[in-house]
Amino acid sequence: EKKKLWGGRFSEGTDEFVEEFTESISFDKELALYDIKGSIAHARMLGKQGIIPKEDSEKIIKGLEEIKKEIEEGKFEWKKELEDVHMNIEKALIEKIGDTGGKLHTGRSRNDQVITAFRLYLKEETNNIINLLEELKKALLKKAEETVDIVMPAYTHLQRAQPIRLAHYFLAYLEMYNRDQERFKDNLRRIDQMPLGSGALAGVDFPLDREMTAKELGFSKIMRNSLDATASRDAIIEFLSNSAICMSNLSRQSEDLIIWNSTEFSFVELPDKLTTGSSIMPQKKNPDVLELIRGKTGRVYGDLIALLTIVKGLPMAYNRDLQEDKEPVFDAVKTLKGSIIGMTKIIEGLKPKKENMEKSAGGFALATDLANYLVNKGLPFRQAHHVVGQIVGYLTAQNRELESITLEELKKFSELFEEDALNILNPKYVADARKTFGGTAKERILEQIAFWKENLTEK
Ligand code: ARG
Numbered sequence: 001e002k003k004k005l006w007g008g009r010f011s012e013g014t015d016e017f018v019e020e021f022t023e024s025i026s027f028d029k030e031l032a033l034y035d036i037k038g039s040i041a042h043a044r045m046l047g048k049q050g051i052i053p054k055e056d057s058e059k060i061i062k063g064l065e066e067i068k069k070e071i072e073e074g075k076f077e078w079k080k081e082l083e084d085v086h087m088n089i090e091k092a093l094i095e096k097i098g099d100t101g102g103k104l105h106t107g108r109s110r111n112d113q114v115i116t117a118f119r120l121y122l123k124e125e126t127n128n129i130i131n132l133l134e135e136l137k138k139a140l141l142k143k144a145e146e147t148v149d150i151v152m153p154a155y156t157h158l159q160r161a162q163p164i165r166l167a168h169y170f171l172a173y174l175e176m177y178n179r180d181q182e183r184f185k186d187n188l189r190r191i192d193q194m195p196l197g198s199g200a201l202a203g204v205d206f207p208l209d210r211e212m213t214a215k216e217l218g219f220s221k222i223m224r225n226s227l228d229a230t231a232s233r234d235a236i237i238e239f240l241s242n243s244a245i246c247m248s249n250l251s252r253q254s255e256d257l258i259i260w261n262s263t264e265f266s267f268v269e270l271p272d273k274l275t276t277g278s279s280i281m282p283q284k285k286n287p288d289v290l291e292l293i294r295g296k297t298g299r300v301y302g303d304l305i306a307l308l309t310i311v312k313g314l315p316m317a318y319n320r321d322l323q324e325d326k327e328p329v330f331d332a333v334k335t336l337k338g339s340i341i342g343m344t345k346i347i348e349g350l351k352p353k354k355e356n357m358e359k360s361a362g363g364f365a366l367a368t369d370l371a372n373y374l375v376n377k378g379l380p381f382r383q384a385h386h387v388v389g390q391i392v393g394y395l396t397a398q399n400r401e402l403e404s405i406t407l408e409e410l411k412k413f414s415e416l417f418e419e420d421a422l423n424i425l426n427p428k429y430v431a432d433a434r435k436t437f438g439g440t441a442k443e444r445i446l447e448q449i450a451f452w453k454e455n456l457t458e459k
Contacts, residue, residue: 005087014081024323025078028085030330032076034120035085036068038113038196041216043104051206052103060104063097064089084323085117086110107208109200111230111318116196118326120217122239123191125333126184132340133181133246134457137174139347141452144170148445151427152267152357153365158259162368163361163427164440166352171448173253180246187242190235194219198226201317231317233307233325240304243332244297250339251297254290257346261287266356271349289346293339300335303328361427363401364392369430370402370421377416387414 004014040061047057067089070076082088087110094101144167152169153160194217197203197210203226214222223229260267270287278284306328310321367388374384391413395402403425410417423429435441 005082005091019081019083022083022320023080024084024326025080025082025088027327027330028114028323029078029088031085031114031117031121031326032071032089033068034117034124035089035113036064036071037120038116038217039089039104040064041213042108042196044216045209045212046103046106046206048212049207049209051106051208056100056103059097059100060093063093063101064104066096067092084110084114086113107199107204107206108196109198109230111200112195112198112226114322115230116194116217118236118329119191119193119195119219122236122329123188123218125337126188126191126239129243129246129333129336129340130181130184132337132344133177133184136177136340136344136347137181137452138456139344140170140174140177141449141456143167143347143350144174144445144452145449147352148442148449150352150354150357151361151431152352153361153427160360160363160365162434163365163431164434165431165442165445166357167445167449168440170347171445171452173249174452176249177246180242180249183242183245184239187235187238189220190238192219193221193223193235195223195229198223198229201227201230227317231314231319231322233311233322236325236329237304237307237311240300240307240328240332243336244300244304246336247293247297247300247339250343251294253343254287254294257350258287258290258294261290267353267360269351269353270346271351274345274349289342293342296335296339300332303332358427361431362403362425366402366425366427366430367392369424369433373421373424374414374416379414379416 004010043052043057043060043064046052047054067076076092078088079091082091090101090104093104147166147170150166151163152166153162154164154169155161194210194214196213196217197208210222257268257270259265261270270285272285274289275285276288278286307325310324314321370391371381371384371388374387375381379387391405391410392402394409394413395405405425407417407419407422410421432441432443435444437444
């Protein structure tokens with residue numbers, strides 16, 4: 001009764017430890033519906049080609065459809081001793097329709113079967129991720145539109161650098177997530193290729209019609225080389241790499257918002273429903289979603305390194321090591337989707353604290369512009385930099401902010417300062433002076449917003 005589907009040449013049953021150690025059903029059942037889809041296409045093609053009788057092909061397809069229903073309704077019983085998702089389904093088919101079920105695996109190997117199901121799964125999940133990124137981009141665009149008139153300090157080295165419009169910040173992340181999305185779209189061209197029909201490694205000696213199965217399964221291309229088709233995982237590594245890069249962007253933005261949410265910065269308010277409390281400190285309102293996006297980034301980096309390491313020493317072609325390709329991908333898909341959804345909700349609910357941001361946008365963040373004022377009067381930039389450095393030192397020693405300086409004081413540092421120099425002590429004025437393409441001036445930001453309004457797909 002514990003007879004394996006491959007048990008013919010064996011004289012004793014499998015050691016229980018080995019069954020436990022080698023099984024993958026505990027995780028690869030995630031592929032069940034894709035496996036059935038692949039099997040149905042294969043069976044239909046076998047029938048059409050006369051490789052198996054038409055009636056048998058129809059019987060197999062009907063049986064597979066019933067199994068599909070059982071799985072969807074949660075009634076299907078998965079068995080560890082049957083190893084993996086493919087064997088579980090094939091065995092159930094044989095139990096259901098009898099020996100005819102044994103004809104399904106004609107002209108096929110689990111080696112082309114498994115990577116076909118995996119590619120179908122990845123195609124769908126990649127499209128899901130692309131759609132979720134589109135929603136995140138829309139949320140950022142909407143926030144940018146709402147915050148065009150808020151000025152804040154931008155930082156380098158986490159030191160106040162120069163004033164920008166807050167919208168400029170949101171549009172920066174929109175660009176980053178847009179590139180993440182482009183990477184996934186590009187990766188789809190390499191995922192969307194059909195390995196089925198490659199057999200175990202060398203191709204198949206039955207007259208398969210691979211065009212037919214590719215069409216039914218919706219693959220745009222058929223893989224040209226059967227060794228490559230069964231043994232390569234680089235398109236999947238690319239998916240994990242894209243996921244890791246996307247997580248790095250999400251993590252980085254999480255860090256910004258965690259800092260902005262601190263009492264010391266107090267630049268933003270996060271909605272109650274997206275934060276959590278402390279079991280001991282009643283005052284706490286913690287940005288746990290953002291912290292977990294940042295933390296879970298480590299998992300996805302690990303997933304990428306895991307698969308890179310799995311393939312690095314594999315002799316051609318298939319090796320059982322490749323069974324280890326699935327868990328990292330399932331983990332990355334779940335983590336990335338959750339993180340994009342989490343960030344989208346945070347962006348939608350984020351309330352900037354305009355007064356605090358604008359208060360911090362002034363002061364020495366305006367120093368560059370004061371130097372540029374002198375440059376416009378003919379002073380070489382290096383000298384202007386030095387003069388303003390002296391002004392900063394002078395004020396800092398007296399614990400004063402830049403805005404408190406008078407024209408008389410400025411004149412002590414350089415005769416070039418005149419009445420209009422005091423205009424510069426206004427962050428909005430300074431931000432709007434950055435009018436080069438890509439700069440933070442209001443007119444440039446409105447152009448960026450107009451660009452994205454054209455380019456984001458409507459819901
Ligand atoms: N479950 C395996 C995998 O995920 C497929 C089985 C192929 N096994 C074999 N002995 N060729 O890769």
